[in-house]
Amino acid sequence: MDKVQIDGDTADGIARASLKDSILCLRECVKKYKSKKRLTEWEKRDMSDANYSLDHLEKTFDYYGGNLR
Numbered sequence: 001m002d003k004v005q006i007d008g009d010t011a012d013g014i015a016r017a018s019l020k021d022s023i024l025c026l027r028e029c030v031k032k033y034k035s036k037k038r039l040t041e042w043e044k045r046d047m048s049d050a051n052y053s054l055d056h057l058e059k060t061f062d063y064y065g066g067n068l069r
Helices: 008-035 041-061
Strands: none
Touching: 008 041
16 A cells, blocks of 8 residues: 655644534534533533533644634
8 A cells, every 4th residue: 555645734734624623513512512401411421521622622723723713
């Protein structure tokens, strides 16, 4: 199998695109849970996990030069 070589800027762009997609999906998930009046225990846990992951993904996204704001 032949290797595909890409430059660092392209690799960073791929990482940013993937991180951005994950961030937007998690934000939507959290928004959905916040709109509910009552959450089941697993929904509370899922929202907590989503917020935890979101914080880290946003910091990583910033590191790669992304800007969602």
